[in-house]
Amino acid sequence: MSIPQWNLSELVASTDPQRLKDELEAMVDDSGKFADRYRGRIASLDAAGLREMLERKDELALRYEGVEEYCSLLFTADMTDPVANELNSAYMRAGTEAGKAMATVGIELGQLLMARPELINDPALADYRHYLERRARAAPHLLSEAEEKVIMTKDQNGIQVMSRLQSKWLSTRSFEVEIAGEKRSLGIGEVYAYMHDPERETRRAVYESIGSTLKRDELLWSDILRTIVADHAAMFKLRGYGSPLEPTLLANDVSAGAVDALMEVVQGNVDLCQRYFGLKARLLGLERLGSWDLRAPLPSTPDRRYSWQETKDLVLSTYRDFDGQLGEWAGDMFERGRIDAQVRRGKRTGAFCSTWTAGRSAFILQSYNGRLNDVNTLAHEMGHAVHAYLYTRAQNYSNCHVSLCVAECGSLMGELLLADRLKGEASSREERQDILVKILDGFTLSVFQEGFRFIFEASLYEQQENGVELDGKRISELWRAAQDRVYGDAVQWLDDSEWDWARFPHHYFAGTRFYNYPYTFAQLFVFSLYRMYKEQGPEFVPAFKELLSAGSSRSAAELAAGLGMDIESPSFWRKGMEQARAFMEELESTMEDQ
Ligand SMILES: [Zn+2]
Structure with missing residues (x-):
């Protein structure tokens, strides 16, 4: 096929x-x-x-x-x-x-x-x-x-130029790296690919090069970021908002109380993140993870390839077993030619799902290479697609613009359901570990890494308000301080890694401040929902479908209330942490005699 x-x-x-x-x-x-x-x-x-x-x-x-x-x-x-x-x-x-x-x-x-x-x-x-x-x-x-x-x-011609300047500047830098004894000069795209290299020394060399290269242009990065912070601070006041966060709450359709409760739970559970890094260090045969090991693949990962037919069967049966109607719609996506999975030159990288409201359907793009990650990507995008099938049938066009905090409900749930199936079918401990590490890598990234970036951004505005000059050194100190609050001493950092903030494009996007917390929100929201599914079984499915059918006709708070949950209460978010703890214990149990 x-x-x-x-x-x-x-x-x-x-x-x-x-x-x-x-x-x-x-x-x-x-x-x-x-x-x-x-x-x-x-x-x-x-x-x-x-x-x-x-x-x-x-x-x-x-x-x-x-x-x-x-x-x-x-x-x-x-x-x-x-x-x-x-x-x-x-x-x-x-x-x-x-x-x-x-x-x-x-x-x-x-x-x-x-x-x-x-x-x-x-x-x-x-x-x-x-x-x-x-x-x-x-x-x-x-x-x-x-x-x-x-x-x-x-x-x-002002603030919108900053993002283009940052990406152009970054894409024209050369990163000097020694890989397998050979000195090389790499562009940012190549450098990023080596960040996940199986060779530890290569990963470290690449991270060192990124840190020292970013530091060299300190003046540029800090001037841009300071300008963006000052512009946003001026504009939120001019528009009569009470805080720099408030405009984003409106855009993301959530309340300050919900974000407060979310961040309280993230900060109260940093031990979970640190415990996971300890487990991952053991799986990699290390005393402690270096910052260059956080996304490292496991050495024991089986190099299994999936044919397109196998992937199709896996994704369809995952959705079908959860709900017959969602399974049918997933099938419709294949039959109607709504998926572009071929690898071709000139095609956009990454993957996405785009809703076609008038057609009550969607289109998925990915570049399929037959790896487990690609199967996972299709399950993720298919979750967006069935979400679209539901809300485009239930809502008018004005209610079909789902906010970032809710938009990942179908997709992340789909990933967890696929992981359930794959774990059930796994024939070796290594396969099970690989699946669990993928889930937990994604979880720690969205919840704790995005979480510390939120703390960092909030601290920029506090300092700016207090009249502190945000030069490169000060910004880097704030970055490191936020990181330490979440990671503690579970990770070893390189000397120049506090310049990492400079390379993330979202810091420079015009009009998109506090970009990170919706991802933390979405991940923990779905872990909480998945926990409920595990507790309630099939009874949960109609309520979940109703949530997806609502599109943007209700806020995240109203959607959760429909399931009897209060997102302004830390106890809702703790449910998501409990689920992460359960996955971690499952991973630990695979390591007992290792
Ligand atoms: Zn997504």
Whole structure:
């Protein structure tokens, strides 16, 4: 059975490039017409009128979703193809133009909800309730249309340049490394590949080179980061937010109380992380892990390859055994050519799943090499796909924008279900250990590593507020201090490893501060849900499907409440830690006579 390529033709009436570009132009035109129709009129809408506007807005978005999806997916499938490039640029341009045209609708809608908040709970708008709630919460922080336009224009040549500068600078550095006795000069992409090398000395050499190379450009990194911190600090105050974290809470649809409870549990369970690093050191035959060993593969990992047919059977049976309907939809993804798994030149690296709301389906891209990781990736992306099948059937378009904190529920659950199956079928201790280490590596990365990065970022704003000059040395001290609070002395660090912050792109993204905690949130949320599944068995499945079906129509807190849980209470998050502890004990039991 050959590895499939996806079929995108269902997305559009015609794949002729000129017709696609005409469609995108029509989208911009229709957006302008929509805005003109409602400009200055939104303040006087009643509930029925508002409902009509929202339905028309959804209909407009769905009308052009196929062509947008087609252009963006075609590009990810071959980024070297000139036609795909041209269509992708046209799609991006059209998206920006349509967005600008619609800006006034967002501002006027916010003003209406501030003036008449009772509309949010009007029965005529019941299926837009949470969407409107979120709009209402954001509204007091919006400035006037003219001010917003000036900010957008200035940011384009200001704060938004920083991320491009960082990635360009990093991608043009040379990293001098000695590998197997040979001196080499590597680019950042090659260096990253060697970070997971089975040879310990190679990993160490690569980490040393990264640290010393980053340190050399200290002035650049610290100046950029200080500028970003100062810009965000100025903007959150100008927009009337109470803290630098608050804008992200709105975007991620969670409360400060939930993030507080989450971080309290992360910090109260750092012993678990340190205990895992102790186990991993033993499996690697070491006294203590070096920072260059954290993601190291186990030496005993069996080099097993999976055919595409085996992978398909594994993923389908994983979902089918959990729930018949989800299993059927997973099958639909294969049958309808919604998966592009071939390895090809020019294809985007990594993997993703993209929702096609109008088609009540999704598309998956990955580069399949037949390793266990690839099987896991497909199970992960398939979780996103069945999540999409559920919410696109249950919700209107406005409720199909799932926040980061909830978006990984289907995918991470899928990974755990696959791990269950693989453990059941494993024929050796080494295979079982490999599966458990993969789960726990992922867990410690999302919960503890992302957790300490949250502490680091919060400390930057505290220091900035206290008037401390954030130079390279000070930033590195804060990085090290946050790291020590989580890792203790379970890890040995290299001299220059405190410069590691400089290489992470999310520190430089415009408009995306506190990027890390949604990943901590998602991982621990799903571990808690998986724990409930283990406790309740099949009874849990309908409640879980209801959670996924909600899309963005309810907040994470409301979704958890539906399962009888309170995400503002540390006890909910401790459930996730209990599950991690159970996996760790399982790993320990495989090591007893080792
Ligand atoms: Zn994912």
